Amino acid sequence: MTELIESIVKALVDHPEEVSVKEVQEGHRLVYQLSVNQTDMGKVIGKQGRVAKAIRTVVNAAGTNQNKRISIEIV
Numbered sequence: 001m002t003e004l005i006e007s008i009v010k011a012l013v014d015h016p017e018e019v020s021v022k023e024v025q026e027g028h029r030l031v032y033q034l035s036v037n038q039t040d041m042g043k044v045i046g047k048q049g050r051v052a053k054a055i056r057t058v059v060n061a062a063g064t065n066q067n068k069r070i071s072i073e074i075v
Contacts, residue, residue, distance in 0.1 A: 004062055005032055005072065008055055013040035029069045032059070036074070044074055 002021045010016035015037040022033040036044050045052045056072050063070040 001030075001059065001063055001070070002032065005034060005055070005059060008058065009034060009036065009044060012043050012051065013037065014043075015040055029071065030063070030066070032070070032072045034072055034074045041074070 002023055005021045006019055009019050013019060013036055018037040018040075020035045022035070024031045024033060034044070043051070044055075052072075052074060059072060060070055
């Protein structure tokens with residue numbers, strides 16, 4: 001799942017070398033903390049959060065068979 005998030009985000013940003021994804025387990029919840037360059041933050045979030053919502057939708061669809069709640073935090 002980490003590779004999926006990285007590949008999606010690296011295609012969007014100007015500084016793909018600064019993209020990092022950290023996986024944190026919190027009980028029945030799986031949290032992916034996404035970190036990007038400060039100048040790329042707007043590209044990852046998008047207008048009114050549309051790009052971030054689309055990334056979350058793709059990740060949730062890919063992780064439905066894990067029986068865990070998956071969320072992405074953009075740090």
